[in-house]
Amino acid sequence: xxxxxxxxxxxxxxxxxxxxxxxxxxxxxxxxxxxxxxxxxxxxxxxxxxxxxxxxxxxxxxxxxxxxxxxxxxxxxxxxxxxxxxxxxxxxxxxxxxxxxxxxxxxxxxxxxxxxxxxxxxxxxxxxxxxxxxxxxxxxxxxxxxxxxxxxxxx
Numbered sequence: 660x661x662x663x664x665x666x667x668x669x670x671x672x673x674x675x676x677x678x679x680x681x682x683x684x685x686x687x688x689x690x691x692x693x694x695x696x697x698x699x700x701x702x703x704x705x706x707x708x709x710x711x712x713x714x715x716x717x718x719x720x721x722x723x724x725x726x727x728x729x730x731x732x733x734x735x736x737x738x739x740x741x742x743x744x745x746x747x748x749x750x751x752x753x754x755x756x757x758x759x760x761x762x763x764x765x766x767x768x769x770x771x772x773x774x775x776x777x778x779x780x781x782x783x784x785x786x787x788x789x790x791x792x793x794x795x796x797x798x799x800x801x802x803x804x805x806x807x808x809x810x811x812x813x814x
Contacts, residue, residue: 764807
Protein backbone atom coordinates (compact mmCIF):
# COMPACT_ATOMS: atom_id res chain seq x y z
CA UNK A 660 0.00 0.00 0.00
CA UNK A 661 1.39 3.44 -0.86
CA UNK A 662 0.21 6.88 0.18
CA UNK A 663 1.49 10.46 0.38
CA UNK A 664 1.72 10.22 4.18
CA UNK A 665 5.21 10.75 5.61
CA UNK A 666 5.94 9.11 8.91
CA UNK A 667 8.81 8.57 11.24
CA UNK A 668 9.47 6.16 14.05
CA UNK A 669 11.62 6.74 17.09
CA UNK A 670 12.06 3.01 17.75
CA UNK A 671 11.53 -0.22 15.85
CA UNK A 672 8.29 -1.76 17.21
CA UNK A 673 6.01 0.68 15.31
CA UNK A 674 7.43 -0.30 11.92
CA UNK A 675 5.02 -3.21 11.51
CA UNK A 676 1.97 -0.98 11.79
CA UNK A 677 3.63 1.75 9.77
CA UNK A 678 4.11 -0.64 6.89
CA UNK A 679 0.39 -1.39 6.75
CA UNK A 680 -0.71 2.25 6.88
CA UNK A 681 1.62 4.24 4.66
CA UNK A 682 5.00 4.57 3.03
CA UNK A 683 7.47 5.44 5.79
CA UNK A 684 10.27 7.84 4.95
CA UNK A 685 12.44 8.26 8.05
CA UNK A 686 13.73 6.00 10.79
CA UNK A 687 16.51 5.59 13.26
CA UNK A 688 18.94 2.76 12.60
CA UNK A 689 17.58 -0.53 13.98
CA UNK A 690 20.12 -3.18 14.97
CA UNK A 691 18.09 -5.42 17.27
CA UNK A 692 16.80 -8.76 16.03
CA UNK A 693 13.09 -8.28 15.56
CA UNK A 694 12.16 -11.99 15.64
CA UNK A 695 13.55 -12.35 19.18
CA UNK A 696 11.59 -9.29 20.27
CA UNK A 697 8.37 -10.61 18.72
CA UNK A 698 8.70 -13.94 20.46
CA UNK A 699 9.23 -12.33 23.86
CA UNK A 700 6.32 -9.96 23.41
CA UNK A 701 4.01 -12.79 22.33
CA UNK A 702 5.00 -14.89 25.37
CA UNK A 703 3.87 -12.04 27.64
CA UNK A 704 0.60 -11.42 25.77
CA UNK A 705 -2.19 -10.40 28.11
CA UNK A 706 -1.14 -12.62 31.02
CA UNK A 707 -2.79 -15.70 29.54
CA UNK A 708 -5.65 -14.04 27.65
CA UNK A 709 -6.59 -15.76 24.37
CA UNK A 710 -5.19 -14.49 21.10
CA UNK A 711 -7.57 -12.92 18.56
CA UNK A 712 -9.27 -15.42 16.20
CA UNK A 713 -7.02 -16.42 13.32
CA UNK A 714 -3.81 -15.18 14.97
CA UNK A 715 -0.89 -17.64 14.76
CA UNK A 716 1.61 -16.82 17.53
CA UNK A 717 4.13 -19.34 16.16
CA UNK A 718 4.26 -17.68 12.74
CA UNK A 719 4.02 -14.04 13.85
CA UNK A 720 6.67 -11.60 12.68
CA UNK A 721 6.81 -7.86 12.18
CA UNK A 722 6.95 -7.36 8.41
CA UNK A 723 9.88 -5.22 7.30
CA UNK A 724 9.20 -1.66 6.22
CA UNK A 725 11.18 0.18 3.58
CA UNK A 726 12.36 3.60 4.66
CA UNK A 727 13.65 6.50 2.59
CA UNK A 728 16.74 7.10 4.72
CA UNK A 729 18.20 6.43 8.12
CA UNK A 730 18.83 9.36 10.43
CA UNK A 731 21.39 9.90 13.16
CA UNK A 732 22.23 12.56 15.73
CA UNK A 733 22.79 15.93 14.12
CA UNK A 734 20.67 15.19 11.05
CA UNK A 735 17.66 17.34 10.26
CA UNK A 736 14.31 16.36 8.81
CA UNK A 737 12.68 19.00 6.62
CA UNK A 738 8.91 18.94 6.93
CA UNK A 739 8.37 21.87 4.57
CA UNK A 740 8.30 24.98 6.72
CA UNK A 741 9.39 23.14 9.84
CA UNK A 742 12.63 21.34 10.64
CA UNK A 743 13.26 18.65 13.23
CA UNK A 744 16.73 18.00 14.63
CA UNK A 745 17.66 14.43 15.52
CA UNK A 746 19.20 13.37 18.84
CA UNK A 747 20.30 9.77 19.49
CA UNK A 748 18.59 8.70 22.72
CA UNK A 749 18.79 4.92 23.16
CA UNK A 750 17.21 3.34 26.22
CA UNK A 751 13.67 2.28 25.36
CA UNK A 752 15.24 0.54 22.38
CA UNK A 753 18.87 0.43 21.21
CA UNK A 754 18.50 3.01 18.45
CA UNK A 755 15.72 5.29 19.69
CA UNK A 756 15.87 8.95 18.75
CA UNK A 757 14.37 12.19 20.00
CA UNK A 758 13.31 15.02 17.70
CA UNK A 759 13.59 18.75 18.40
CA UNK A 760 11.36 21.33 16.72
CA UNK A 761 13.45 24.49 17.28
CA UNK A 762 10.77 26.85 15.99
CA UNK A 763 8.14 25.78 18.51
CA UNK A 764 10.44 24.60 21.30
CA UNK A 765 9.00 21.07 21.23
CA UNK A 766 11.09 18.01 22.12
CA UNK A 767 9.60 14.67 21.00
CA UNK A 768 11.12 11.90 23.10
CA UNK A 769 9.22 8.81 22.00
CA UNK A 770 9.03 6.26 24.81
CA UNK A 771 12.27 7.32 26.53
CA UNK A 772 10.42 9.83 28.73
CA UNK A 773 7.09 8.75 30.19
CA UNK A 774 5.63 11.30 32.63
CA UNK A 775 4.50 9.96 36.00
CA UNK A 776 5.51 6.42 35.03
CA UNK A 777 8.55 4.33 35.91
CA UNK A 778 11.03 3.49 33.18
CA UNK A 779 9.54 1.00 30.75
CA UNK A 780 12.13 -1.75 31.19
CA UNK A 781 9.79 -4.68 30.61
CA UNK A 782 10.01 -4.36 26.85
CA UNK A 783 12.61 -6.74 25.40
CA UNK A 784 14.28 -3.90 23.49
CA UNK A 785 15.08 -1.80 26.60
CA UNK A 786 18.75 -1.10 27.32
CA UNK A 787 19.04 0.01 30.95
CA UNK A 788 22.67 1.15 30.61
CA UNK A 789 21.60 3.66 27.92
CA UNK A 790 18.66 5.23 29.77
CA UNK A 791 20.74 7.41 32.12
CA UNK A 792 23.08 8.86 29.49
CA UNK A 793 20.15 9.60 27.16
CA UNK A 794 18.13 11.30 29.90
CA UNK A 795 21.19 13.36 30.92
CA UNK A 796 21.67 14.37 27.28
CA UNK A 797 18.06 15.61 27.05
CA UNK A 798 18.47 17.37 30.39
CA UNK A 799 21.11 19.54 28.65
CA UNK A 800 19.34 19.78 25.28
CA UNK A 801 16.14 21.22 26.80
CA UNK A 802 17.53 24.41 28.40
CA UNK A 803 20.14 24.98 25.69
CA UNK A 804 17.36 25.00 23.06
CA UNK A 805 14.60 26.74 25.03
CA UNK A 806 12.34 23.68 25.02
CA UNK A 807 8.81 24.60 26.14
CA UNK A 808 7.11 21.22 25.68
CA UNK A 809 8.27 17.63 25.99
CA UNK A 810 6.08 15.18 24.07
CA UNK A 811 6.45 11.54 25.03
CA UNK A 812 5.21 8.44 23.27
CA UNK A 813 2.14 6.58 24.48
CA UNK A 814 1.50 6.81 28.21
